[in-house]
Amino acid sequence: MRRRVILLGPPGSGKGTIAARLQENFGFNHVSSGQLLRREVELDSAVGRRAKSFLDRGELVPDQTVLELMERWMDAMPPGTGFLSDGFPRTLSQARALDEWLASRGQAIDAVLFFNCPEAVMIERIAGRRVCPQCGRVYHQVTLQSRVAGRCDECGVALVQREDDTAPVVRKRFEIYSRQTEPLVAYYRAQGKLTEIDATRPLDAQMDDVMSALAK
Ligand code: AMP
Secondary structure, three states: OOOEEEEEOOOOOOHHHHHHHHHHHHOOOEEEHHHHHHHHHHHOOHHHHHHHHHHHHOOOOOHHHHHHHHHHHHHOOOOOOOEEEEOOOOOHHHHHHHHHHHHOOOOOOOEEEEEEOOHHHHHHHHHOEEEOOOOOOEEEOOOEOOOOOOEOOOOOOEOEOOHHHOHHHHHHHHHHHHHHHOHHHHHHHHOOOEEEEEOOOOHHHHHHHHHHHHHO
């Protein structure tokens, strides 16, 4: 199975949910750059202080800061371990830096899964999205409910709505995605690594597509 995998797609395309399933069922090391950044903000670390205003506005955190954080995360993994990256890279310069960073270690990205999702669908999904502030697990008020309403299945703590999941910030995040992140689709397609997943299909059908892409 392919082990160094990138999940690409607009906010609300369901990448995080698929990533959680892959982690649970197949032991992937799931890393979400957004989750790492939110943790740094909570810790009020130097990285967190640099990132906070960008997160609040729904804008991308500068490449340098994100690369520092992600390289630290990847360096901490045991050698030869794979990863499933959700939300990183998000710009062409991050993608090129990641390729160079991996090449310097004799490694490369194995597969990129592109979750294609129209804006209207993702806005509706994000409105009902709730997350666990402790473990980052993602739920939906209608389509992916927790066992006890409003509480995380794993941690039991109260679920919250992300501050950047409000309508005006979500629209801005989608605009930024179209401008800065969508060019990565062509970048990875040209490398022959991209598989497109229809993110409007039911979760189980998407998982089947994901599994066949990763088995190739
Ligand atoms: P996410 O949880 O992936 O939706 O990310 C939440 C927020 O974190 C984004 O709106 C950005 O402000 C920031 N962020 C996450 N990943 C990146 C990245 N790779 N580059 C720049 N900013 C990022």
